[in-house]
Amino acid sequence: MKSTHIQHLYNRIGFGITPKEITRLSKKNKQDIVDEIFSTSEKITPLKIDTSFLEDVKPKDLKDRDKKRELQKINRKKVNDFSVAWFERILNPKEIFREKMTLFWANHFVCESRNNIRFIENYNNVLRENAFGNFGDFTKKVSKESAMLGYLNNKQNRKKSPNENFARELMELFTLGQGNYTETDIKESARAFTGYNHNFYGKFVMKNKHHDENEKTFFGKTGNFSGDDIIDIILEEKQCARFISEKIYTYFVNENINKKHIEEMVSVFYKDYNIEKLMRFILLSNWFYENVNIGTKIKSPLEFLAGIHTIVPFNFERPKQILLIQKLLGQVLMRPPNVAGWQIGKNWIDSNTMVRRLRLPSILLNSAEITYSDTGDEETMVSDLKSKKLKRKAFIKTKVDWNSFEKNYKTTSNKELISLLLTNKILPGTRELLLENSNIPKKDFCIQLMSIPEYQLC
Amino acid sequence: MKRRDFLKQTSFASGMFFVPQFLKAFEQQLPKTFSHKKVVIIQLKGGNDGLNTVVPFGNDLYHQQRKNIALKESDVLKISDEVGLHKSLKSLQNLYNKGFVSIINNVGYPNPNLSHFRSTDIWQTASDSNEYLQNGWVGRYLDVTKSSSVKAIEVDESLSLLLKGKTQNGLAVTDSKTLFNSLREPFFKNVIHHNSDAHLSEHNLGYLYNTLIDAKSSSKYIFEKTKTKSASNNYPKNLFGKQLKTISQFINSGLETQVYYAGLTGFDTHANQPNTQARLLQTYAESMEVFVEDLQKNNNFEDVLILTFSEFGRRVKQNESQGTDHGTANNVFVIGKNLKKQGLYNNLPNLGDLDANGNLKYEIDFREIYATILDKWLQVDDKAILNKSFSKLSFV
Numbered sequence: 001m002k003s004t005h006i007q008h009l010y011n012r013i014g015f016g017i018t019p020k021e022i023t024r025l026s027k028k029n030k031q032d033i034v035d036e037i038f039s040t041s042e043k044i045t046p047l048k049i050d051t052s053f054l055e056d057v058k059p060k061d062l063k064d065r066d067k068k069r070e071l072q073k074i075n076r077k078k079v080n081d082f083s084v085a086w087f088e089r090i091l092n093p094k095e096i097f098r099e100k101m102t103l104f105w106a107n108h109f110v111c112e113s114r115n116n117i118r119f120i121e122n123y124n125n126v127l128r129e130n131a132f133g134n135f136g137d138f139t140k141k142v143s144k145e146s147a148m149l150g151y152l153n154n155k156q157n158r159k160k161s162p163n164e165n166f167a168r169e170l171m172e173l174f175t176l177g178q179g180n181y182t183e184t185d186i187k188e189s190a191r192a193f194t195g196y197n198h199n200f201y202g203k204f205v206m207k208n209k210h211h212d213e214n215e216k217t218f219f220g221k222t223g224n225f226s227g228d229d230i231i232d233i234i235l236e237e238k239q240c241a242r243f244i245s246e247k248i249y250t251y252f253v254n255e256n257i258n259k260k261h262i263e264e265m266v267s268v269f270y271k272d273y274n275i276e277k278l279m280r281f282i283l284l285s286n287w288f289y290e291n292v293n294i295g296t297k298i299k300s301p302l303e304f305l306a307g308i309h310t311i312v313p314f315n316f317e318r319p320k321q322i323l324l325i326q327k328l329l330g331q332v333l334m335r336p337p338n339v340a341g342w343q344i345g346k347n348w349i350d351s352n353t354m355v356r357r358l359r360l361p362s363i364l365l366n367s368a369e370i371t372y373s374d375t376g377d378e379e380t381m382v383s384d385l386k387s388k389k390l391k392r393k394a395f396i397k398t399k400v401d402w403n404s405f406e407k408n409y410k411t412t413s414n415k416e417l418i419s420l421l422l423t424n425k426i427l428p429g430t431r432e433l434l435l436e437n438s439n440i441p442k443k444d445f446c447i448q449l450m451s452i453p454e455y456q457l458c
Numbered sequence: 459m460k461r462r463d464f465l466k467q468t469s470f471a472s473g474m475f476f477v478p479q480f481l482k483a484f485e486q487q488l489p490k491t492f493s494h495k496k497v498v499i500i501q502l503k504g505g506n507d508g509l510n511t512v513v514p515f516g517n518d519l520y521h522q523q524r525k526n527i528a529l530k531e532s533d534v535l536k537i538s539d540e541v542g543l544h545k546s547l548k549s550l551q552n553l554y555n556k557g558f559v560s561i562i563n564n565v566g567y568p569n570p571n572l573s574h575f576r577s578t579d580i581w582q583t584a585s586d587s588n589e590y591l592q593n594g595w596v597g598r599y600l601d602v603t604k605s606s607s608v609k610a611i612e613v614d615e616s617l618s619l620l621l622k623g624k625t626q627n628g629l630a631v632t633d634s635k636t637l638f639n640s641l642r643e644p645f646f647k648n649v650i651h652h653n654s655d656a657h658l659s660e661h662n663l664g665y666l667y668n669t670l671i672d673a674k675s676s677s678k679y680i681f682e683k684t685k686t687k688s689a690s691n692n693y694p695k696n697l698f699g700k701q702l703k704t705i706s707q708f709i710n711s712g713l714e715t716q717v718y719y720a721g722l723t724g725f726d727t728h729a730n731q732p733n734t735q736a737r738l739l740q741t742y743a744e745s746m747e748v749f750v751e752d753l754q755k756n757n758n759f760e761d762v763l764i765l766t767f768s769e770f771g772r773r774v775k776q777n778e779s780q781g782t783d784h785g786t787a788n789n790v791f792v793i794g795k796n797l798k799k800q801g802l803y804n805n806l807p808n809l810g811d812l813d814a815n816g817n818l819k820y821e822i823d824f825r826e827i828y829a830t831i832l833d834k835w836l837q838v839d840d841k842a843i844l845n846k847s848f849s850k851l852s853f854v
Contacts, residue, residue: 156729172573338575349666351630
């Protein structure tokens with residue numbers, strides 16, 4: 001396989017690739033490489049952090065106000081710890097494609113829980129476990145996860161007074177897309193999800209007395225439907241296969257939809273909603289490797305950070321700064337902006353994030369200083385910040401493994417480094433500037449190369 | 459090699475690339491303003507419950523539909539025998555009593571979409587509910603008036619659709635110094651070069667370069683213009699207060715910016731609404747009062763119009779979780795010095811005449827408010843910006 005195609009493939013299914021790997025894979029054909037990608041990601045390694053503090057906590061402990069507050073505090077800290085652990089997993093993934101897919105699904109079945117580490121840890125692992133599974137089963141599991149039941153108020157959804165929040169987002173964001181259902185469909189399906197709840201430990205519980213046992217009419221069908229039935233009826237709509245295919249295409253292939261490619265994907269996916277089959281189909285198709293799809297996607301902040309790490313491994317010395325950097329780039333793991341998730345592509349880039357991205361290689365790898373201004377999320381927005389300054393400066397403390405870089409790129413000239421780091425063309429002026437300075441040390445040349453707008457694309 | 463040396467070494471190269479003409483022109487002179495009027499847009503994000511904001515406490519239907527969360531007569535700040543403001547809006551009432559507030563009721567659009575994101579998009583792009591636009595009405599204002607990006611500023615770390623145009627985007631700035639400092643290095647001068655701006659078309663790479671060029675020239679302008687001016691210290695010490703403080707500093711420094719945008723988030727109250735909403739409304743009102751005082755002190759208040767909206771209101775009937783679900787029509791606040799119509803602009807919602815889903819029916823299309831602001835206040839062609847003609851209201 002051609003090395004640019006290998007690079008392209010690994011940019012999209014992972015976070016870049018080392019020269020050694022390119023050399024090894026270039027002897028193989030497409031089918032073998034794709035097979036290898038899937039077999040490497042076959043295993044599921046759940047992401048776990050230490051949550052032993054929860055072991056002895058009983059429901060009655062929450063009745064004690066002080067104790068409850070204390071537990072909340074630990075939970076919030078643990079959610080941050082989990083976020084950091086996830087980030088480190090993304091930087092050093094064993095099952096590369098599975099981790100990339102997990103990231104994709106986290107921005108599809110969007111959910112947030114800041115007060116219960118157990119719920120959100122389970123949720124995150126459901127994404128990982130089902131990343132290549134059956135989409136229908138996946139959706140049903142998501143609908144029963146404690147974190148989701150809380151996030152979209154489905155546990156407050158009762159026969160007497162249905163809460164429509166989950167039913168609406170299920171169709172709008174998770175399965176069909178806007179405009180492909182009616183307000184009546186929302187009302188009727190919300191009734192089917194009444195009584196959904198979970199116990200103290202996060203296990204799903206059906207509260208029968210809150211469940212509406214009467215007939216519901218949904219997409220022209222009438223019956224005493226359960227939540228699972230509703231999801232099955234949705235899956236019968238070809239639009240569901242199309243909606244998911246378009247989302248996957250936008251994320252892995254190109255923001256500009258090619259209708260013909262989508263219809264091919266739909267015909268694969270609609271048969272049995274097998275996610276792995278769909279992804280194999282994409283990676284084996286010829287169009288995935290067309291020039292129009294190579295080097296044209298704007299990296300998400302996490303793709304950007306993990307991409308740098310693939311070339312020059314680094315570690316943050318202060319875990320808190322991981323969250324800070326993510327925040328300044330506009331994507332904090334575990335903290336989606338809202339249930340629609342992050343808007344991708346050009347939406348990652350505005351004057352602020354652009355400037356930060358270009359400075360980031362120097363900041364991470366060369367101890368430059370970063371200045372930023374705090375912005376709020378819901379929590380800090382309303383709290384009193386009297387004691388805190390809103391403007392800060394920080395040196396990002398990292399340990400950079402230049403040895404690994406030197407080793408991996410030992411035989412690479414500065415000029416060759418360009419095509420190993422970029423799959424797209426460089427604007428002529430910028431190229432000239434780079435070549436003008438191509439006699440500087442390789443480390444510096446690499447930082448320079450990662451600081452140009454072209455490096456924002458993959 | 460140290461980064462500083464690298465910068466020194468590379469900066470000599472910048473001479474060989476010329477700065478694009480349009481950028482030079484921009485740095486020399488900013489385009490002339492069509493009007494010196496300014497608009498400050500505030501979004502209460504999450505769908506503020508308008509019925510518990512401007513409260514029809516005299517209406518029995520209101521109390522029937524909202525058994526646990528309805529506000530009693532003693533819990534509101536009365537503005538008439540039937541209507542009162544939420545008790546947390548004391549500071550807003552002060553402005554109201556001075557005649558600086560106009561409350562427009564029943565604002566919405568046909569075939570309302572109850573999704574936060576879609577409805578926010580609709581309000582920000584001024585589209586029909588079945589129309590998907592990739593640019594915002596303030597962005598198109600920049601396009602049509604051929605303005606530079608500093609003409610519209612969002613005080614936030616990232617830019618909303620509202621300020622994204624077809625050819626021109628507004629700017630996201632939290633404070634002038636931070637952006638300026640991070641762009642001051644010679645490094646960026648070197649990155650900003652290319653052979654001609656013709657390359658910078660629609661594709662992603664062109665977009666990246668354009669964003670950088672824009673950021674560099676704008677940040678310099680904003681920083682130099684505002685560095686000597688400070689704002690009042692009375693703003694509430696929270697991030698919304700800080701956003702308004704920044705806007706006041708920008709306005710009082712005489713920046714050419716005509717449209718500012720900021721937001722207060724957290725209004726998505728599906729459960730336990732009363733405490734959350736009370737806290738948020740207080741944050742809103744207190745900041746607005748200091749902001750208006752600050753503008754007055756600097757003799758700028760008469761040139762500023764403040765518009766507050768939320769992407770939708772909540773449903774009339776409360777839910778079982780002491781909250782409210784997504785609804786439709788809502789009230790909009792207009793704050794300014796010489797309003798043509800002070801107080802309640804029109805009638806309160808008719809709680810006895812709801813749509814099939816139990817939602818309020820709208821009476822005024824939100825785009826009539828935009829059209830009025832564009833036409834009467836900013837004095838530009840509203841039809842070219844909104845893609846359609848809308849009737850004008852008479853609040854300004």
